[in-house]
Amino acid sequence: MTPTYESYTDFKNQLLxxxxxxxxxxxxxxxTALHQVRRQALTAFDQLGFPTIRHEEWxxxxxxxxxxxxxxxxxxxxxxxxxxxxxxxxxxxGNVLYFVNGHYQxxxxxxxxxxxxxxxxxxxxxxxxDPDGVGAHFARYADYKDSAFTALNTALATDGVVIxxxxxxxxxxPIILRFISDAxxxxxxxxxxxxxxVGKNAEVTVTESFRTLGDNSSFVNIVTEIxxxxxxxxxYYKVQDETNQAYHIGTTQVHxxxxxxxxxxxxxxxxxxxxNNLNIVxxxxxxxxxxxxLYMPNGRQHVDNHTLVDHxxxxxxxxxxxxGILDDSGTGVFNGKIFVRPDAQKTNAYQSCKNVVxxxxxxxxxxxxxxxxxDDVKCSHGTTTGQLNDEALFYxxxxxxxxxxxxxxxxxxxxxxxxxxxxxxxIRDYLEGVITAKLTK
Amino acid sequence: MLSISNLQAVIGEKQILxxxxxxxxxxxxxxxxxxxxxxxxxxxxxxxxREDYEVTGGSVLFDGKDLLDMAPEERAAEGIFLAFQYPxxxxxxxxxxxLKTAMNEIRKYxxxxxxDAVQFLKLMKEKMQLVNIDQSLLSRSLNEGFSGGEKKxxxxxxxxxxxxxxxxxxxxxxxxxxxALRIVAEGVNKLRSPERATIVVTHYQRLLDYIVPDFVHxxxxxxxxxxxxxxxxxxxxxxxxxxxxxxxA
Numbered sequence: 001m002t003p004t005y006e007s008y009t010d011f012k013n014q015l016l017x018x019x020x021x022x023x024x025x026x027x028x029x030x031x032t033a034l035h036q037v038r039r040q041a042l043t044a045f046d047q048l049g050f051p052t053i054r055h056e057e058w059x060x061x062x063x064x065x066x067x068x069x070x071x072x073x074x075x076x077x078x079x080x081x082x083x084x085x086x087x088x089x090x091x092x093x094g095n096v097l098y099f100v101n102g103h104y105q106x107x108x109x110x111x112x113x114x115x116x117x118x119x120x121x122x123x124x125x126x127x128x129x130d131p132d133g134v135g136a137h138f139a140r141y142a143d144y145k146d147s148a149f150t151a152l153n154t155a156l157a158t159d160g161v162v163i164x165x166x167x168x169x170x171x172x173x174p175i176i177l178r179f180i181s182d183a184x185x186x187x188x189x190x191x192x193x194x195x196x197x198v199g200k201n202a203e204v205t206v207t208e209s210f211r212t213l214g215d216n217s218s219f220v221n222i223v224t225e226i227x228x229x230x231x232x233x234x235x236y237y238k239v240q241d242e243t244n245q246a247y248h249i250g251t252t253q254v255h256x257x258x259x260x261x262x263x264x265x266x267x268x269x270x271x272x273x274x275x276n277n278l279n280i281v282x283x284x285x286x287x288x289x290x291x292x293x294l295y296m297p298n299g300r301q302h303v304d305n306h307t308l309v310d311h312x313x314x315x316x317x318x319x320x321x322x323x324g325i326l327d328d329s330g331t332g333v334f335n336g337k338i339f340v341r342p343d344a345q346k347t348n349a350y351q352s353c354k355n356v357v358x359x360x361x362x363x364x365x366x367x368x369x370x371x372x373x374x375d376d377v378k379c380s381h382g383t384t385t386g387q388l389n390d391e392a393l394f395y396x397x398x399x400x401x402x403x404x405x406x407x408x409x410x411x412x413x414x415x416x417x418x419x420x421x422x423x424x425x426x427i428r429d430y431l432e433g434v435i436t437a438k439l440t441k
Numbered sequence: 442m443l444s445i446s447n448l449q450a451v452i453g454e455k456q457i458l459x460x461x462x463x464x465x466x467x468x469x470x471x472x473x474x475x476x477x478x479x480x481x482x483x484x485x486x487x488x489x490x491r492e493d494y495e496v497t498g499g500s501v502l503f504d505g506k507d508l509l510d511m512a513p514e515e516r517a518a519e520g521i522f523l524a525f526q527y528p529x530x531x532x533x534x535x536x537x538x539x540l541k542t543a544m545n546e547i548r549k550y551x552x553x554x555x556x557d558a559v560q561f562l563k564l565m566k567e568k569m570q571l572v573n574i575d576q577s578l579l580s581r582s583l584n585e586g587f588s589g590g591e592k593k594x595x596x597x598x599x600x601x602x603x604x605x606x607x608x609x610x611x612x613x614x615x616x617x618x619x620x621a622l623r624i625v626a627e628g629v630n631k632l633r634s635p636e637r638a639t640i641v642v643t644h645y646q647r648l649l650d651y652i653v654p655d656f657v658h659x660x661x662x663x664x665x666x667x668x669x670x671x672x673x674x675x676x677x678x679x680x681x682x683x684x685x686x687x688x689x690a
Contacts, residue, residue, distance in 0.1 A: 395529040398489050399539070399599065400517035400547040409542060413533025413582075 011067045016046060018073055019155055034127065034135035041144045041154035048148040060333045060365045061275055061304045066247045069217050071189035073156075075101040077182040079213070081108050087180060087211050091426040094173040095120060100180045102190025102220075103159045118171045118204060119164045123193055126162040134162060137195055141225040142253035142279075149249045153223040157193030160222075163206065167199035167229070174205040174424050179222070181246065184214030194224040198260075201231040207427060210271075212242040219247040226252065228260035230284065236264045237422055241434055242271040244299060251277040258284035258313075265421040268295040268303045269434045279308040282316040282344075293322035294418035296438060297330030297362075304333035311344040311377075318348070323418050324355040325411055325439075326362035337369040338379060345374050351381040356388055356414060408439045442467050442638050443488075443508075443607055448499035449663075450487050457483040459663035460499065465607070468635040472649055472674060473642045475660035476682040481642045482526060484660065485611040488640075489523035490516050503607070517543075518550035520606030524596040524613050531583040536595060537565070539583050540602050547603065568601040572628040590621035597628040608632070609640045614648040626651030646678035659685050 019042050029035055050067050051058040077100045084098065084105075097120070098108040104122035111120050126134050144151035161177055181188055198204055212218045220242075228234055240248060248271050254262055268274050280289045295303040309318040324332045334353045355364045368381040388410060396406035415435060422428045443465040450458040457480045465471055475481050487494050488501065490513035501508040508516060531539065545555040556564070569576065572594050584592050593613055600608055610629065614622055629639065629652050641652055649657075649671065657673040658665045661682070666689050667673070677685075 389529075391529045392531050394491055394513060395525065395531070396539070396543075397513035398517055398523050398525075399543040399603065400514050400550070401539075401543050402514045402546060403512070405542065405546065406514075409534060409539075410531070413531070416533045 011070065012050065014070070015073070015152060015156065016042070029131070032131045032135060034131055034138055037135070037139045038155045041139065041151045044144050045148055045151035045155055048146075048151060050148055057306065057335075060331070061273070061302065063273075066219060066273060069187060069219075071187040071217065071219055073189045075103045075159075075190060077101045078185075079180070079182045083213075084108055084180065087178070087213070089209075089426055089430045091429070092176060092424075093426070094424075095175040096178065097161060097176070098178050098180060099159065099192055101182055101188050102179075102192050104161070113171055113173050113175075116166070117169045118166075118175070120175065121162050123160040123162055123195070124158055134195065137197060137225065137227065139225075141227060141255045141281075142223050142251055147251065149221050150223055150251050153191045153193055153221050157191040157223065160193035160195070163194070163196045163204070165198045165202040165204045165232075167202060169199065169202045171202070171204040174207060176207045176209060176427075178209045178211070179220060181210075181212040181218035181220060181242070182214060183212055183216035183218040183243075183245065185216070187217040187219075189219040189221070192220065192222045194222070196224065196226045196234075198226070198228045198232040198234050200229040202229070203233040205235040205237075205424065207237040207239060207424065209239045209427075210242055210248060212246045215243070215245060217245045217247065218242065220250070222248075222250040224250070224252045226254045226262075228254070228256045228262060230258040230260060233261045234263070235423060236262065237424070237427065238264070238266045238276065239269075239427065239431065240267065240271050240274060241269045244270070244272050244301065246271045246273075248274045250275070251279065254278075254280040254289070256280065256282050256284055256287040256289065259286040260284060261288045263290045263421065265292040265294075265418060266305065267293070267418065267422070267431055268297075269431065269438065271301060271303070273302045275304045275306070277306045277308070279310075280318070281310045281312060282318065283312045285313050285315045286317075287313070288317040289319075291318070291320035291322075292418045292421045293320075294324075294415055295322075295332055296325040296327070296415075296435070297332055298327035298438070300329050302331045304335075306333075306335045306337075308337045309339065309349060311338070311340045311347040311349060314343060314345045314347070316344060316347055319350045320352070321417060322353045323414060324353075324364060325358065325414065326355060326364055327358040329359070329361045331362065332364045334364075334366045334383070335369070336367070336381065338371070338381070340372040340374050340377050340379065342373045345376045347374060347377040347379070349377070349379040353383040355383075355385040356411065357385060358388065404440070408436070411439050412436070442504060444502040446500055448487070448501060449497045450483060450494045451497055452483070452494050457494070457663055458487065461660070461664055463658065463665060465638045465640065467606075467638055469656065470633070470639045470641065470652065470654045472654035472657045472671075473640060473660050474644070474646075474657060474674065474677055476686075477644070479660045480663045481644075481660050482611055485523055485609050485640075485642050488516075488521065488609055489513060514546070515550070517603070517605075518547045522600050522603055522605035522608045524593075524600060524608065524610045526612040526615060528584045528592040528596055530585045532585050534583050535581060536579040536583050536598075540565075540599060544602065564602065568598060571601050571631055572598045573624055574598045589616035590618065593617055593621065593625050594628070597625050601628060601632060604632075606636065607638050607640070609642065611642045612644065613641070614643055614645060622648065623651060646674045649674045661685060661689055
């Protein structure tokens, strides 16, 4: 008899067992290169184990409460299209793909862009159709040897999306990936895996959106690998609005070549425990990366953004701006690492993290890390953490704006630097709605 | 309209206003002058409701209502406007958006319907001419990166939009060159009417060449120690404040 998920004494043990049981069900597939990578990843996960706060990269983010829980990991859900419609973003047009507990839902999804602009398929289908083609890129960018969660995802991920944009294609309609955790019946964990390959001089906009249904715990461990060929341009938005029982650990690994441009905006509105890793390798001359982030933990929410920009070639440019609004006992972490390699002369790298702390119990930890091994570079970083400006509040009140409205208006304005980066109006409207509700609570 | 009697206020441990009396009637312009540290800006701040100051005695009635009992936003809605000596920068909020919010909050307080976009823009165009302010300035973040003159002009523009019963100009002349001063003063003068009153707080007589007051008061050590017609300002300009200090001592 298959044990129910509650019977596992240990989450790690459950995951290792799941891999081995899954492996037994494979036929020829277990011989593929892709599966060999999974095996290595599983070994890495087994050896690394879940990180503790003694690990430098996890100093402020304790995963203990996550790994003490038990989750179903088989991805089942009874969610119907009707029930899903309550989560729809009004007026959203484009390629909208739904994933429920990690699995692609073809019948709920709409792919509208023609195949000569972009090929969009589920990871499961893509592996079946072209295991070597997927294997050529799978786990090639996101390193699993040092990261337990990336290793875990690499070993266990069965579904997600594969997006290929051919050279010179302009994908007119945005692609919106909606990851829904259905935690109405029990605790659910999923391991989505995305692979996005943008060809030479092509352009695409991809959004990842996360929601949770139900009051049980959910855990999303997602890895997205992105590769930009020369002169490619990509807008990438990550939007998180999950419940206070939701755990999210995500790694977005970006590989850029000559003269490619990458724009990222990560907006974390709600979630119990959120860790976002955004790692960018600028492995080409004149490559440019822009990273924006907004997080607003309140209650007991915890949001941790780790960014890493690796300037590997000369004349590359990176610029990041992260902003936080922290209330109640909310905690935030910003860790921004900039790495400039010896060859990467004429690098320009800028980093800024600004926070408003609204409650004496809220905490923000910021850590800029610059490692510069070239001598002809321009790098700057700055972090500020402060309270809402009393002078500004009084000024607004003296014009007739009540205190609460004045406060909301100031915070809203503070968030706009990041929100204005999101060029899909229905998504921006949706975010602004959630933010307004949260600020006026 | 405004009746201040025996007003006392402290900031921290420090007593600033020590029994101040002032009567302002509709249609009047009162100038408050005095040496540095006399309490001029404190008076302006206390009337607007700045929370750094604690009122320890006295009363302020505005149209018969207890002003000291009201939050700053309620005072604004009742018709009090303070033009700041140092207007505050509000990043991310345009003057237009700011004023629209302010006007509609005030209308809500008064039980009036909010202005729609068309009405608001029409009003804005009309008032922009009054203070000779540029549209591009109004779409920028409020006061952010504005020059000293632009900030003060923006204050008067806001005043023109909100049409207060009582305007308090706190050192509006500070940091202005003569041209900017004239534009600001013209704006204030155009808003003068029998229903409205103005209190001009200033260190120098210069501004009063342009905004001619009905009464001049000398504030010294937290009290009004001398009041007179506009000619008093010239006397102060000529003789300084020492003779007042001597007179009081």
